[in-house]
Amino acid sequence: MRRAAAVLLAGAAAATGCGGSPPAPRTATITVLAAASLTEAFDDLVPAAHARYSFAGSQQLVAQVTAGAPADVVATADAGSMAQLVQAGLVDPPRDFARNRLAIAVEPGNPRRVQGLADLARPDLKVVLADPSVPAGRYARQILDRAGVTVRPISLELDVKAVAAKVAAGEADAAIVYATDVGRAGSVAIPDDANVVATYPVAVVKATTHRAEAQAFVDRLLGPAGRAVLAARGFLAP
Amino acid sequence: MKRVAVPAALGVALMVLPLAGLLQHAPWSNLWTELASDQGLAALRLSLVCSLGALGVALVLGVPLAWVLARVPFPGRALVRALVTLPMVLPPVVGGVGLLGVFGRRGFLGRHFGSWPGFPLPFTTRGVVLAQAFVAMPFLVVAAEAGLRQLDARYEDAAATLGAGPWRRFRTVTLPLVAPSLAAGAALCWARALGEFGATITFAGSLPGRTRTLPTAIYADLQTRPDAAVALSVVLLGMSLAVLVALRGRWLGAR
Structure with missing residues (x-):
């Protein structure tokens, strides 16, 4: 609050x-x-x-x-x-x-070479997600489940802007956010068959x-x- | 008399009514079920570990600091005292931003020492301890310094004339004499660390079992599981009351 x-x-x-x-x-x-x-x-x-x-x-x-x-x-x-x-x-x-799709946010220029969802399971990558109590976190979980990827996030933030901010500030390497939240950071598309469309x-x-x-x-x-x-x-x- | 009594009573109401509201909303019938959930227990355990860790850091660094501030005159001492008590009045979220500026991956220390043992700190349990220590240590320093200042230095001088070295003097004379202030400072410091929210969520994030302490868990649960949030709030209220009761000789007992 x-x-x-x-x-x-x-x-x-x-x-x-x-x-x-x-x-x-x-x-x-x-x-x-x-x-x-x-x-x-x-x-x-x-x-x-x-x-x-x-x-x-x-x-x-x-x-x-x-x-x-x-x-x-x-x-x-x-x-x-x-x-x-x-x-x-x-x-x-x-x-x-x-409506909105989700995307993987990465640092500008994608220095950690994130190619897709499977990379988010890499142990050398710091991933931030939204908490499953907010829509972005629920969608991210659905997407990862569909893709069969197990991610160990470093934080589950309580709104999607806080998630995007972690990548923008360089504290995380990758995050799943709305395509519209990628902002200044770079982005990697999530394939349609795994993606979720938010209304x-x-x-x-x-x-x-x-x-x-x-x-x-x-x-x-x-x-x-x-x-x-x-x-x-x-x-x-x- | 009446002119004072009304605002005074309103003041009491302002402090007490929210607590009554909390207790009235508490899910008493299934309080235990809410607390014994995996997430509730994880947050409780994490909060205890981190706040005690922060208290440890504060004791190890804060007592020598209080000693220096109380006993060693040096130029700029007033400035140093002001700086180290600043976190008491600083919004904790600002402290979190500052900690990221130092220990974050782009921070001026984190950038260079990020791969050293003990690093990285952001988004780790160690980071929670650090954030809590930043916010809570001044409470210990202020209390310990006040205790040391009130101490009559002649006791230590007497011990010195009897041949006691500095460490023995501190251990057998100074420490027992400042113990009450130190204990009060430690209790306040621990309680402040336990309730820390802003610096923690900013610097360490919010991962269940790792960085989601009781206050963050309450904030997260309030939106989806309000009963669990209120149950955890009741626990924190109980712990705060316990601290106050432990300090009763200092405050409640005073007339």
């Missing part, structure tokens, strides 16, 4: 602290809880000055909404997390807005006090603007 709180604070500071340079929108600023892998795409779509973002692992988003976090829109990286919110009657009917649903939170603005955000995400931004960040169409 500590990190989520920090993000909320940072988001609030960004929303209130920018000295007028983009004129403040007349509409209310909405709060969007979104899967960590959506960080860049959502910032592209609606700048943080006009929406408060809190990015975290999808399971954490479920916990936050369930605990009554003041949110207007929630977007998760898997159908299962969203289904928990639907079952609890906390959100409107969700709609899928993007991203979005929904308006029933307890929202800004229903019109929340619906407008969802519409923008599902419309041409959202498609373009998501495609530019490497997401697949729903």
Whole structure:
């Protein structure tokens, strides 16, 4: 929760602290809880000055909404997390807005010569995965099971951005993350027969006090603007 | 009187209500089942091993440090004292980032000594001990230094005139006299190490059985197995209470 709180604070500071340079929108600023892998795409779509973002692992988003976090829109990286919110009657009917594949992130230039999934079992390679409690970790486990590869990770991080960060910082040699999270690091593709395609649903939170603005955000995400931004960040169409 | 009593009572409520909330949410009927799960036991064992290891590091390095700070005047002593107590007020996650900057694979020491025995440190159990020692050692140093300062140096002088060497003086005169402060410092240091989260998850990651200590396990379980998270929280609360009771002569007993 500590990190989520920090993000909320940072988001609030960004929303209130920018000295007028983009004129403040007349509409209310909405709060969007979104899967960590959506960080860049959502910032592209609606700048943080006009929406408060809190990015975290999808399971954490479920916990936050369930605990009554003041949110207007929630977007998760898997159908299962969203289904928990639907079952609890906390959100409107969700709609899928993007899909994502997974990939192997390696250091720039791939100095350890990672060729594919089988290499992740190499004892000389430091591999980081997401914890199976978040979608990225569950997908990574499915992929490795399908490929019949046994990996001994050095850490199971609690959201996918933390996984990608370990490779970016040079503390790990390889990681399984979303294709959109590879970022500055290099990437090695995972073959289609082993890969998993993640579906991203979005929904308006029933307890929202800004229903019109929340619906407008969802519409923008599902419309041409959202498609373009998501495609530019490497997401697949729903 | 009333003007003070209301905020004071609110202050007590602020400190106590979260504990009541924790106990109220605890899965009492299957507390033991939640704790005795493989992951719960692994986190408990790891936390005990690492926090005791951190306490060991703090004793071996911190007591001599406290001695120097209390007894040896040297230029810049106030600065050194401020620097070594900084981790008490520093956000632990910042400490974790700093440790990566030193011992990480691209850190200025880790880069050169990464293949030496005892290295690498990040994402290992040794790394957890180091992160906890970084955050917790100041509690021991501060308490030990205060104890040493309050000590009447004439006892040691008397021992010296009777022919006791420096080591014997320390062992038979100084140590018994500072033992209460040292014990209090050690208890606080251990409790702080036990609860360490930010520096640990940043520097050592979160691998069950290896680097996922109790606080990290609680944070991870809260999202998927809230009952297990609350059960582990109750254990940590119990351990913290035990430390406080052990220190009762120092705090609870004072009027």
